Amino acid sequence: xxxxxxxxxxxxxxxxxxxxxxxxxxxxxxxxxxxxxxxxxxxxxxxxxxxxxxxxxxxxxxxxxxxxxxxxxxxxxxxxxxxxxxxxxxxxxxxxxxxxxxxxxxxxxxxxxxxxxxxxxxxxxxxxxxxxxxxxxxx
Amino acid sequence: xxxxxxxxxxxxxxxxxxxxxxxxxxxxxxxxxxxxxxxxxxxxxxxxxxxxxxxxxxxxxxxxxxxxxxxxxxxxxxxxxxxxxxxxxxxxxxxxxxxxxxxxxxxxxxxxxxxxxxxxxxxxxxxxxxxxxxxxxxx
Amino acid sequence: xxxxxxxxxxxxxxxxxxxxxxxxxxxxxxxxxxxxxxxxxxxxxxxxxxxxxxxxxxxxxxxxxxxxxxxxxxxxxxxxxxxxxxxxxxxxxxxxxxxxxxxxxxxxxxxxxxxxxxxxxxxxxxxxxxxxxxxxxxx
Numbered sequence: 304x305x306x307x308x309x310x311x312x313x314x315x316x317x318x319x320x321x322x323x324x325x326x327x328x329x330x331x332x333x334x335x336x337x338x339x340x341x342x343x344x345x346x347x348x349x350x351x352x353x354x355x356x357x358x359x360x361x362x363x364x365x366x367x368x369x370x371x372x373x374x375x376x377x378x379x380x381x382x383x384x385x386x387x388x389x390x391x392x393x394x395x396x397x398x399x400x401x402x403x404x405x406x407x408x409x410x411x412x413x414x415x416x417x418x419x420x421x422x423x424x425x426x427x428x429x430x431x432x433x434x435x436x437x438x439x440x441x442x
Numbered sequence: 443x444x445x446x447x448x449x450x451x452x453x454x455x456x457x458x459x460x461x462x463x464x465x466x467x468x469x470x471x472x473x474x475x476x477x478x479x480x481x482x483x484x485x486x487x488x489x490x491x492x493x494x495x496x497x498x499x500x501x502x503x504x505x506x507x508x509x510x511x512x513x514x515x516x517x518x519x520x521x522x523x524x525x526x527x528x529x530x531x532x533x534x535x536x537x538x539x540x541x542x543x544x545x546x547x548x549x550x551x552x553x554x555x556x557x558x559x560x561x562x563x564x565x566x567x568x569x570x571x572x573x574x575x576x577x578x579x580x581x
Numbered sequence: 582x583x584x585x586x587x588x589x590x591x592x593x594x595x596x597x598x599x600x601x602x603x604x605x606x607x608x609x610x611x612x613x614x615x616x617x618x619x620x621x622x623x624x625x626x627x628x629x630x631x632x633x634x635x636x637x638x639x640x641x642x643x644x645x646x647x648x649x650x651x652x653x654x655x656x657x658x659x660x661x662x663x664x665x666x667x668x669x670x671x672x673x674x675x676x677x678x679x680x681x682x683x684x685x686x687x688x689x690x691x692x693x694x695x696x697x698x699x700x701x702x703x704x705x706x707x708x709x710x711x712x713x714x715x716x717x718x719x720x
Contacts, residue, residue: 304443304579304582306616306719308687338445340481340577342618344685346694348634354541356487356533361522365530366537368519373512373651380646383639391643394634398644402632402697403683405542407483407575409447414575416485419541436685436692438618440579440582440718441445443582443718477584479620479716493680495626495672500661504669505676507658512651544681546622546714548586553714555624558680579718580584 304442307334311435315425318389320355320363323435324413324421327406330437331413339441341406341413346434349393349426351400357420370396376428393426400424408441443581446473450574454564457528459494459502462574463552463560466545469576470552478580480545480552485573488532488565490539496559509535515567532565539563547580582720585612589713593703596667598633598641601713602691602699605684608715609691617719619684619691624712627671627704629678635698648674654706671704678702686719 311326323343331341345352356362374395377388384390404421407414415421423433450465462482470480484491495501513534516527523529543560546553554560562572589604601621609619621630634640652673655666662668682699685692693699701711 308616338447340579342683348696353537359522362533365520365522366534369534381643383637383643394640395644395647398631398678400537405481405544405683407577418487438685440618477586479718492676498661501672504659504661505673508673539676544620544683546716557626
């Protein structure tokens with residue numbers, strides 16, 4: 304049983320979803336682990352990690368529209384708006400969609416379903432550099 | 443330290459919550475692991491896994507009512523509606539409630555609280571066959 | 582590769598977020614594990630665990646205001662109200678924000694981002710004693 308850990312850096316162009324399935328799969332392959340778990344984690348409070356349908360881009364556009372309506376930018380409800388109208392919404396959106404994600408590793412591969420992609424979701428409107436740590440554990 | 447992995451298949455009768463606590467507990471027992479983690483994962487983007495109160499069925503009925511109101515079927519907001527009015531809502535509901543879940547394993551047992559049950563939540567209105575992978579890791 | 586497990590008890594004073602970053606970090610240090618995963622789990626269905634911005638308390642006040650609006654207490658939608666107006670909202674809020682959380686362990690430390698704190702989120706209005714199990718696994 305071993306642990307393999309590596310860092311992925313994602314340069315975002317502002318709000319939206321950025322697929323990192325390939326990088327996550329490569330980390331699993333680099334680990335040489337046959338059976339176990341693959342944990343993905345982002346070290347921020349205004350970006351999240353999510354599994355989403357990976358075939359039709361309209362799914363991710365609708366997801367964004369839904370979130371914009373659910374957690375409106377510049378809502379007068381928010382006291383915390385130091386960094387702008389998207390500041391507090393970015394924190395809430397990250398909490399609702401999570402900063403961590405764990406996938407099974409089966410027969411040396413990341414056990415994603417056919418339509419599941421791993422996405423880093425940038426919730427701030429401006430570009431950011433996001434750090435993601437992938438930890439693979441198993442036999 | 444070892445890894446034990448097995449597949450659970452759930453045949454749903456359409457939208458709703460299906461308890462899989464027994465199957466998850468059996469996987470932990472079959473692993474022979476005394477102390478560690480139990481990861482549960484569903485390989486889909488329109489069903490999720492959740493921990494919910496397991497005593498009063500009205501909790502899960504209210505949960506469903508809440509979700510129907512929060513993520514309405516056939517909302518004109520959605521561009522993606524290829525597979526029907528419940529298509530995009532199923533993706534959003536899965537992302538809000540997650541496709542992965544990790545539980546502690548303590549003294550050879552799944553460390554669920556007294557009132558916690560593990561449920562597969564089918565978000566599509568029609569019946570589906572859902573695959574769930576359970577991975578138990580520990581000593 | 583080893584597993585280290587310990588229990589944290591949190592006495593809440595009612596609804597709100599309670600930081601447990603120090604306790605989680607201490608569990609990682611006590612484990613002596615250099616590289617791996619740290620899993621945090623609460624054994625309840627009316628409290629959750631979340632990563633939140635740890636610098637400005639207004640973030641957590643806004644988070645609470647957002648949740649109160651999203652999942653109103655005493656909503657006539659709820660059938661389940663046995664234990665009061667905050668009963669069903671506590672279940673929904675826990676499911677939306679999760680009862681489990683996994684962090685990477687890197688170089689013997691909990692790999693939290695600079696602004697990430699680990700919080701137990703009490704969703705009931707009255708004080709409760711909450712149990713949290715921390716499991717650290719790795720080399």
